[in-house]
Amino acid sequence: MKTVITYGTFDLLHTGHVNLLRRARKLGDRLIVGVTTDSYDQSRGKLNVMESLEERMENVRKTGLADLIIKEELEGQKIHDIRKYGADVFVIGSDWSGKFDYLREYCEVVYLERTKGVSSTDLRSARNPIVYMGIAGYGRIAGRFLRESKYVSNIEITAVFGRNKEKARRFAESHALLEYYTEYEQFLDRVHAVYIAVPHHL
Template sequence: MKTVITYGTFDLFHVGHVNLLKRARSLGDRLIVGVSTDEFNLNEKGKTTIVPYEHRVKVLASCRYVDLVIPEHSWQQKIDDIRKYQVNTFVMGDDWQGKFDELSALCEVKYLPRTQNISSTSIKQAMSVLLQLNRELQ
C-alpha cells in the first residue's frame, strides 16, 4: 500500500483544497492529512483561522479523498509522521517549492500546482472588503 501525506490549515474549505486533495490521493492508496491546530497556526505561523480546528477536521474527514486526519502541532513532526505512518510520498502545494526537500531522504517529495485564483487568504481578503463596504453603506 502506497501512503501519501500532506499538511495544511484548510481554513474556509474551497475547491482549491478539493483539487489538491484529489491530486494527492491519486498518487497513492491512502491519503493522510495533517491539519494545523489553532495553536500551531497562531504561535508558529502567526495567523488566526476563521473555522475552528475541530470543524476543519470534520470537513476533511468527510472528504472522500482523505483516509486519515491527524493534528499538526509543529513543523518538526513531519519526520516522525513519515516514519510512523510509513509514508511513501510527501505532498505540498507548489507555493512551498523547495521548503521540504530535506524529507526526500525519507520519502518522495512532490510539490503540486495550486488551483489558480483561489485561496483561503484571497477569500478572507474579499470578505474584508465586503464587510468594509457594508459598513460604509450603513
C-alpha cells in the same frame, strides 16, 4: 500499499484544497491528511485562521478523500509522522517549492501546482472587507507595528502622518506606503483607522 501524506491549515475549505487532495490521493493507495492546530498556527505567526480545528478537520473528512486525518501540533512533526505511518510520498502545494526537500531523505517529495484564482486569503477578504489604516508617527514603534500588521488579514497600512515632511517621506518609502502627510485632517480623510505610534505625552 503506497501511502501519501500531506499537511495544511485547510481554512475555509475551497476547490483549491479539494483539487490538491484529489491529486494527492491519486499518487497512492492511502491518503493521510495533517491539519494544523490553532496553537501551531499561532506559533508560526499565522493569526488569521477563521475556522476552528474541529471545523477544519470535519471539512476535510467530508471530502471523502482522506483515509486518516491527524493533527499537526509542532515543528518537526512531519518526519515523525512519515516514519510512524510509513509514508511513501509527501505532497504539498507548489508555493512551498523547495521548502521540504529535506524530507527526501525519508520519502518521495512532490510539489503540486495550486489551483489558479482561488485562495483562503481571497475568501477571507470577501467575508471581511479590507480596513485601510494609517500610522501617526514614524519612529521605532511605528515600524514594529507595521511589521506585525502583515500577519493580520484584512488590514492594509497605506499612509503615515508626521510633522516632519522629510522623515514622513522616508518612512513611507522605506515601508512601501502609498502616501505620507503633514496635515492631520487630510491624513484622516484617507484612511479608515489610525494607529497612534507617538509617545504618550504627544
